[in-house]
Amino acid sequence: MVRLEYIKKEYEKTRQMPGKWYLTSCRYKFNITRFQPFLSALKEKRLIGLKCRSCNTVSFPPKLVCGKCLTRPDQWVSLRETGIVATFTANYMKDETTGEANAFPVIAVRQDGADTTYLTQLNPKVKFEDVYVGMPVKIKWKDNTEGNLNDIDYYDCIDDPTQKMDSLTK
Amino acid sequence: MxxxxxxxxxxVQPSLNLNMGRYEMIFNTVRGALDSVGLKRKDVTSVVSATNDYYDGRTIxxxxxVEAGGAYLKDESKVEMDGAYAVYYGLLRALSGHHKLVLVWGGSMPSxxxxSSSTLLSTDPTFERPLEIINDLTAGGLQMRAYMNKFDVPAEDIAQVAVKNHKNAAKNTSSLPESRMPDISTETVLNSDVLSSPVTELMYSQPCDAAACILLAPEQQALKxxxxxxxxxxxxxxxxxxxxGDRDLSRSxxxxxxxxxxxxxxxVKDAKKEIDVAELYEHFSHEELxxxxxxxxxxxxxGPSLSTEISGGIPINPSGGGMSGNAPCATGIIRLIEAIKQITGEAKxxxxxDVQRAIASGQNGFCAQTNMLFVLEGGSK
Structure with a gap:
C-alpha cells in the first residue's frame, strides 16, 4: 500500500514529447553573420562571390570553407548578372487541370566571374527543347527583394552573340 | 600490404518486392555466407554492417x-554508406591482427x-533543398548532359552501355529478374520513359530489395x-x-x-593490360564510361570506343553491373561477389x-561523389 501512494504522488514537473516526428522538420543552423555581406548584396540586387586567397577560386553560391585549401575564404568579389549554362536537365511537373506532364529546365549556371556553378531554374516560359549548354543567361530579380537566395526569381535567356555570328556567316 | x-x-536473390521481412533477409544472407564455407557463428570475431537509418526508418x-546479423556479443559496428565501405572497414580489422574472421553484410529494402524521395534528404539544406529541384535522378541528368556535351558523345553510345548491361544481366541468374532483357536494343532504351532528360528509365539502375554478405580473413587464417x-x-x-556545382561532372x-x-x-602499372575484368557500380549508364x-x-x-563485352578487350560488368539490380547499401558487396565469381570460375x-586479376568498385553520394576501388587476385598464395 505504501508503494501505491508513492506512484500516486503528484509530480510538479513532467516532460512532454510528441509521438511523431517528421523527417523533413529537421532544422539546420547556419552562420548568417559571415554570410551577411552576401545577403545584403542580394537585397540591393547585386551578386557577390567568395574568393579563396589561397587558390583564387571564386565560389558562387559562396562557400564558408574552401575544401581544397581548408581555409575560410573572406574576400568578397563582385560578379556580373550574366552567366552561361554549364549543364542542364529537366523536372517534370503535372499540370493539375490538364494532367499533362510538362518539362521545366533545371540548369547549372556558371556566373561570369565565378568558378563554380549554381543549380537553379530557368524562366518557366522557356521551352526545354530550346536550352543548350553554353546558353547565356541573366538573372531575373524579384520585385521586392528580402535578402535571401529566393530573391533570384529565375534565370532568363538573353541574346547569344555567338549564334548571331553563326547566322551571319551562313 | x-x-x-x-x-x-x-x-539474396534481388527482387522489386521481396517476400520476406528485413530481419529474415539479413539472417538468410549471413547464415548463407557462413554455410558456404561450413563455418559457425562462434568463428566470427568481428562484424561490420552497412545499412541506413533513413532507409530503415529507425535511428541506430x-x-x-544484432541477432540476425550474427553480431550477438561481438564487436559490431555500422557503416551508413554503400557496402563497399563496410568491406573496407572489415579489411582494416582483419589487417589489425586482432581478428580471425570478419563478417561484412549490407542490404536494404527500397520496396x-x-x-528517390529519401535522396532529397541528402541535398544541401541551404542552396538545393529550398528549390526542391534536385534529387538523385536530376543529378544524374545534369551529369549525363555534362559528359555528352564535353566529349560530343551521342545518347546512342550511352544507350549502348545500357543495352550491353541488360543483355549481360539476362545471363546472370542472380540478377534482378526485371532487369534481364536479352532482346533489348538502343531504340528501346532511348524510347523508354524519360526520368530526367537525357536519362531514360532503362539507363537507370533500378533500386531493389537485396542483401549481400562476405567473409574476410587474414592470410594464414584464410588458407586454413x-x-x-x-x-x-x-x-x-x-x-x-x-x-x-563545385564539381566537373563530366569526369570522376x-x-x-x-x-x-x-x-x-x-x-598494377598498366591497368588496361593487367586488369582482366571490371565490376563497376554505376548508378546510371554514363557513369560506367x-x-x-x-x-x-x-x-x-x-569510353564508348572501348570493347567491354564479355568477350571484349576489357570486359566491364559481365554480370550486368548496377543495371542488374541496385540494392542500396548492398550493391558494392554484390560487385565484389561478382568479381570473385569471375576469378574462381563460378560465373556460369x-x-x-582466364581471369587472374579483377577490380570491383562501390560508390556513394550524388553523381558518384565518393568512390571505392578494390583489386582482387586469385591464386592460392
Missing part, C-alpha cells in the same frame, strides 16, 4: 539487426520506402579455411566536393585518385576467360 582473403560470400538501425581464397591486394578510396576525379591508390598498392576513363582504360571521352553463363 598484407593480404586479406575473401573466404565466403552469399547474396543496426541495433535491431518499403520511397528511394579454404585452399583457394580470393585475395584483396589493393584498395583505394577518394571523395569529391559535396555541392554538385575521385575514381581516378582511388584507382591510382589501389593500383599502386596492388603493383566516366569510370572507365578515370580508371585509365582509355583517354577521356573515348557470363564467365570471362
Amino acid at each position: 598484407d593480404k586479406v582473403g575473401i573466404v565466403g560470400y552469399y547474396q 538501425s543496426n541495433c535491431f539487426t 518499403c520506402f520511397p528511394y 579455411i579454404r585452399d583457394d581464397p580470393v585475395w584483396i591486394t589493393g584498395v583505394g578510396y577518394s571523395q569529391e566536393t559535396y555541392y554538385l 576525379q575521385s575514381m581516378q585518385d582511388a584507382a591510382q591508390m589501389a593500383f599502386r598498392m596492388a603493383g 566516366i569510370f572507365a576513363e578515370a580508371l585509365g582504360f582509355c583517354d577521356p571521352g573515348q 553463363g557470363y564467365q570471362v576467360k
